[in-house]
Amino acid sequence: MLSRDRARREAAWDKLEAEFANSSRVEGVIFGRVKGGFTVNLSGAVAFLPGSQVDIRPVRDVAPLMDIPQPFQILKMDRRRGNIVVSRRAVLEETRAEQRSGLIQSLAEGQVITGVVKNITDYGAFVDLGGIDGLLHVTDLSYRRVGHPSEMIAIGDSVTVQIIRINRDTQRISLGMKQLETDPWEGVGAKYPVGAKFMGRVTNITEYGAFVELEPGIEGLVHVSEMSWTKKNVHPGKIVS
Structure with a gap:
């Protein structure tokens, strides 16, 4: 009695074990769905693809990824138990890291570049520079006082920024918008x-005084002791708002 199917599986295991030892990528096809993930055909050997290893981000619809040859990384394999676990996410992360490394080498401090706002936090915004993200800190948005980044930008906006700092070891990039304006x-x-007199707008009030904006980006402090000759020991909020 002969078995062509078993011969294909044995040959596939021999090849996969060699590629696993070399940490090489293998080509496979997602062909089925099982509990917790998917099944992948690796040239005759069946492997398990956990749901968390499909992509870098959660994927709602895996249908477009099925029945097409694509690279995978073998995470572990046990020939005696016939168990192989693969990851598509590891391949994507490695490719992304290579692209990031290549892109960051092409950038320079002081360079002006256009990117897309990807995410906004209390302390700034992350800008996609075409494969690598840079941090646009809230203090580098404008010379004027900015309470929250959403006051000036929104997710999806295309922004022109200047590269302030590049840390090639950590692959972190600091960006600025105010640097493109005149200080x-x-x-x-x-x-x-x-000694000169000017009109200004109160922008902030503290226990010790009030900050007054003379023009966007320029504020002065009116100390509580300089607010009134007669109103002593009064909170600044009682005099201005």
Whole structure:
């Protein structure tokens, strides 16, 4: 009695064990769904693809990925038990890391680049620069006071930024928008000389005084002791708002 199917499986296992030892990628086809994941045909040997290893981000619809040859990484295999576990996510992460490394080498500090706002947090926004993200800190959005990044930008916006710092070891990039504008503090001494009177807008109130904006990006502190000759020991909020 002969078995062609078993011969294919044995040959596939021999090849897969050699590729697993070399940490090489293998080609396979997702062909079925099982509890917790999917089944993958690796040239005759059947492997298990956990749901968490399908993609970098959660995938709702796996149908477009099925029945097409694609690379996988073998995470573990046990020939005696006939058990193989593979990952598509590991391949994507490795490819992404290679792309990030290549892209970060092409960037330079001081370079002006256009990106897309990917995510917004309290402390800033992450901008996609075409395969690698950079952090646009809230303090580098504008010279004027910005309470939250969403006051100036929104997810999906295309923004022009300048690369402030690049850490090639950690692959972190710091970005700025205000650096593309003229610093309002340049020549501020001549524009606002001591003793001159100006109208301003109260932007913030603290226990010790109030901050007044003379123009976007330039604020001055009115100390509580400089607010009134007669109202002593009064909270600044009682005098201005």
